[in-house]
Every structure is written in structure tokens, then in C-alpha cells.
Amino acid sequence: MSAAALKRVVVVGNGIAGLTAAHTLRDAGFDGELTVVGDEVHPAYSRPALSKALLLDGDDLSSHTLPPASHGASELLGVRATGLDLDRRLVTLDDGTALPYEGIVLATGSRARRLSELPDEITLRGLDDALALRRRLARRPSVLVVGGGPLGMELASGCLAAGCRVTLVSQGEPLTAQLGPHLARVLTTAARERGLTVVETGPARVEGRAGDARVALDDGTVLRAEVLLSAVGDVPNTDWLTGTGLVVNGAVPVDERGLAAPGVVAVGDLAALPTPHGVRRIPLWSSAVDQARTAARALLHGTDAPPLTFQPYFWTEQFGRTLKAVGRLPAAGEPVYADGEPGGGPALMAWRQEDGSTTAVALDHRIPVPRLRSMTREPA
Template identity: 40%
Template sequence: MRVLIVGAGLAGLRTAEALRDRGFDGELVLLGEEVHLPYDRPPLSKHVLRGDRPPVYLRAEGDYADLRLDLRLGTTVTGLDMADRTVTTAAGPVAFDELVVATGATPRRLPGAPGQVLRTLDDCLGLAPLLVPGAVIGVVGAGLIGCEVAASARAKDVEVHLVDVLPKPLVRVLGDQVGQRIADLHEGRGVHLHLGTGVAAATRTRLELSDGTVLDVDVVLEAMGVTPATGWLEGSGLELADGVVCDQVGQAAEGVWAVGDVARWADGLGGSFRREHWTSATEQAATVAAAILGERQPVTTPPYWWSDQYDVKLQGLGEAHSDDDVLMLEVGPKSRPLALYSRDGRLTAVVGFSAGAFVFKLKDLIVARAPVADAVALLKG
């Protein structure tokens, strides 16, 4: 049997590793557009961007032989023929018995794409040298990547303008109160916030905002989120709806699976989700590898993400929605902010500011959708 994985990022490589760990003895082919060995993306907006540490590779070069992997880097897949069971590359069709789609996501762009984006190692290596003391950066989009780049740039004494059409950073996901804390964090470090205003026009070095402000900058970073990389699957017959539509174990069609940022999985409750978190990509890879080998076991752990901004590690567990009720607490001897999210009085998620131990304490209560009062009692106990 041949398993073909398209996309040599986190989810793709971890699927290959999980298949071998589970004793898969067939042929494994991994096709990736980038020329680099699979690497870790989170450091690209943190240590690597600041120049503090080199890129982090997901597997040491010397360990690839153990995987018995036909790894073809610099290979872009342009189509899928479900009837033929092949994908299309410039070097010709590549056949599969089982296909795993792991092509991640692509940054949204401003009209004309005047600025830079940060998704790949090459993007990071292009941006990092521009972050020199005294330089001015205009970051469009106060999501996780925009906020992290703002923090990394401030660490390099770069002047930062952070622009978002929404009134608070991350407000769409984390709501008003946590959004305000994040805004305060950045303002306290000297970031110029331009919130509730869009970009009316942009060039490589100028942003004209819809409130009339004009910002002359040395570099523009477009950090307005991503769209799943499904262009190569158009017309293939797979269902695409902001991601490859899959069941609860990542199956999109007979012998076709999807993992990571590109995948939209059923949640078992009539809904679906697409997650753009490191831990979800890893968990989905393990789930799909097991399912390919006949063991269909949906992920039951709540989603986890983290974000490093200045000396704060933001950590979220569970599925927060901006219209959830939010109870802000201060926890531990250092009074660290922690937000409890709930619906109908039942705990849905938690977000902590450098309060990891408290966040993880609530895992079972989130899974059980326990009353918020139980969470408060546990945190105080």
C-alpha cells in the first residue's frame, strides 16, 4: 500500500511519523512545495524573527532514514484525480492508495499585495533583517501573528504601528475583555494602536487608514489571517468549505484524508471546525494515521494554543467564542489574569496570561462542560 502525503509541514510530517510508529510497513511518499526540510512555524514570529535562535527543524536530518520516506521537496502539487488515484506534479502524476492532504494555509493579502507576509521560513528570513532599531513597521491585522510580530519588533527597538479594523486585538475569538488586556499589553510597550480602522490604500512603505491617518513606514506586514490551501483541489470532487470537509477522524472521501490548518473536521455535534493551532495539527496527524490503519478514534481533548508576546505566554484551552460569557479572575501568588469562558453557565474555555498551571488544571472541567462555579472553586482550592 502507498500512502501519499501532500504538504511537508507539521501535520504532514507528523502523519508520516505516526504511521511508522504504528507499524505501517508500506510505501510512504511526502511531497512538499518548500525546499527546506520540515520546520516549526511558531518560532518564525518569535525567536527566529528576533534573530535569537536559528530555525527549528521538526526532525533531525539524520533521522529521516528511519522513516523510510520518499521525501520530495520543492514539489508543488497542482491537482487531484480521484478516479485515477493520482495527484499532478510538474514531474508527472504520482499515484496513491491513501492520500493525506496537509497543505496548510496561505496568508490573506491586501489588494495588490504591497507588503510582506509571515508564513514560511523564507518569509521570516526576508523580514528579520528589516527589523533594526529605529525602523518603522506597519502591521496590518492584530491577530496572533500580528501581535507576536509587534512584540518581536519592539524587542528590536522597532517602532510599531498595529492596525486592525476590529476594536480590540483578537476580539473576534477572545472577546472584549481579553482583547482589551492584549491591547493594554502592547500599548504599555509603546506600540501605536490603530484599532477600529481599516486600510484604505497601501504601498510598500505607506499605509493610508480609513480614519484618515497616513503612516510612512519602512515595512508593511500583512497579517490578516489565512485561507486554507485548497486551490489544487478545486474540481477534484472533494467537498471544500473553508477547508477540506472531513468526518470526525479526518476522512474526506474513500482513501482521502485531511489534517492540520487545511482541514475542516466534523465535531460530532452537527458542526465542524478548522483549527490553526500547532497542537491540533499534531493530534489530527495521530488520529488520521490511526484511522488509515483501521482504528477510528476521534480527538476528545479540548483544543490548545499558545502565543508569546513580550514576557507573557498566552495560553488557551477549549473553544472560546466572542459571545461567550467571560469571567476575569486573577490567579496565583502573582495575580495573573485568567479568563473563564462559558455558555449557559457551563465552562467552554479558559485563557491565561502566563498562568499555564491554572489553565491545564481546568482541562477535565472543560471536557465535562462543568458549571463555571466549579472552575472558580477548583482555582481557589
């Protein structure tokens, strides 16, 4: 089917990838019938804010809000897609209806991976999870966080700021696998100075029964707390695509324009895209935005649309420190400091990576992101 024949487009998933795809379709001239299906009842919001400002900002519950959608689509919120028939070009919904389409955007993101089915194990993926956690933190419970990645550390930071006693269980030194040893050291030092107890272990297990869950470490130690939070990765939401042949190794592989099949694009945390380091998911906010912008145009214009040119951008806020990074992470070895100095306050630094690329990082520094990006094009 040619792009000109697209009269009906359905976007499944109302996160940042679905929202951006819908806006881009309109910006690129699509004036046909546009429907957005999202299983959360809330309008699209900023997911990264949930583990940052939303946990910290007292009574201000606005940090996660995004400007209202301007795509003029029919929005079916609180409705879940349950199946996809590629031959008949139909999406089935949990309200018993089915939506026909000529083009479809798969943008159902991912959910938190769990270590158990116990209700005591709390994860944070959505707005409702974050609001429920805020309510529990108000009573200042003791907290055990399992997972030493950026999300686990942000949650630990938020819980400490709420006045809780917090222990973080990490497989190896926190953040090292994601950021590299230098940046990990900066942030874990800040964490320890603020009172975080870090327990390094091999793989930890969540055991016990409902109402009495515990975390078992590889050396036999058992830890308990009033609140048990896990942050151990995410799992793409592909259940509704069962039987379509679109899912490989738990994600939807796409080409460099986001195309998964004729008339079908996949974007955001759900999609595995070609990168210089293989086909993989890049479950980050700016990646979802860039993928969605590219794929929406490809849905309309096929191979005449430009392919994705993606430069990773990541940020985190924790333990009073803010880090922004452009380029590949983890960053191995020691950086060159362009501003500031090791162990000090605000700093700008860069790494020349093994693959020849440069990673530029701002710590507590007000440098605008485009300027940080330009550092990756200058010799480190």
C-alpha cells in the same frame, strides 16, 4: 479498497499535519511505501516559533527546529503537487512526474491572505518570510502592522523588541474577536506600555504602487511606514485539488475521522471538520496534530479507528506576556481567578462559557498544560 490493501501512501504537505500523519502511519503499523511531498525545501519546522522566538532570539536560529523525522519516508522536498486524479489514484507533481497511491493524506495547509498584490505588503507564513523579516528589522525601520489578531500582535511585539517604531492597525480593539475582551485588555495594555501605537479602524486597504504602498483607513487617514506587514488571516492551499470535487467553500470538508473520500484524508489548516459549532477549520497547531493522528489511523483502519476528540489549545507570546488557553475562545465576560488576581502578574483563570464548556487560561504561569486541561473539567 480495504486498509490491508494499502501498499503506497502519499502525504502531500510537509508541515506539522503531514509530518504527524506520516509518523502516526508508521506507529500504527503501516510498513508500505510512504512518500512525503513538500514544496518548501526545509525539513518540517515549528511555524508558531516564526513569529515568537525566531524574531526575538538574537543570533539563535534554532527555535523553530523540530526533531528529525523518523518515519523513513521518501521525502520529495522543494516539489509541489499540481493535481490529483481521484479515479486513477495519481498525484501529479511540478517536476513532471506522477505518484500512484492507494491512500493519500492532504496536508497542504494554508497561506497568508493578502490585502494587495503590491510587493511592499509583507506577510509571514514560512521560514523564508521570517528570516527575511529579521534581516529587515536589523536596520530598525518604522513598521506598520495591519491586523489586530494574535499573529499581528506577535509581529508587532517582535518588531518593537527589535527596536522599531511600530503602529498596529486593527479592525476594532486588538484580540477581542479572538480572545474576548478580558484577555484582549490584558495583552493590549502590555502592548501599549511597551510603546505600541494602536490605531482602531474599520476595514483598512493597502493602496498605492510598488515602492510607495500606503494603508488607507475608513475615515480617509493614510498611513505609511518603511515596512508594511499584514496579518489578516489565511487561505487554504487548495489550488492543486481543482476539479476533484473535494473543495467546498475554500477548504476540504472531512468527517469526524478526517476522511474526505475513499482512501483520502485531509488534515490541518486545509481541512474543515465537524465541531459542536458547525463544520469549520481550526487553523491551530495542536488541532493539526490531533487531526493528523486521528486521520492517519482512519486511513489504515476506516471506521474501526477512533474519531477525533478535540479540545482546543492555543498559546501566544507577546509584549513580555505568555498566555496558554485550553477550551473555547473567545471567552466572554469576566473570569473566576483560581490563582493570582486581575491586573497582577502570573494568574490562572477560568470561564464558564454559554455552551456549558469551561475555558481555562494561564497568564505567565508555569502550570503544565495537562493540569490546565484538568481545570476545564472542574467547576469554574
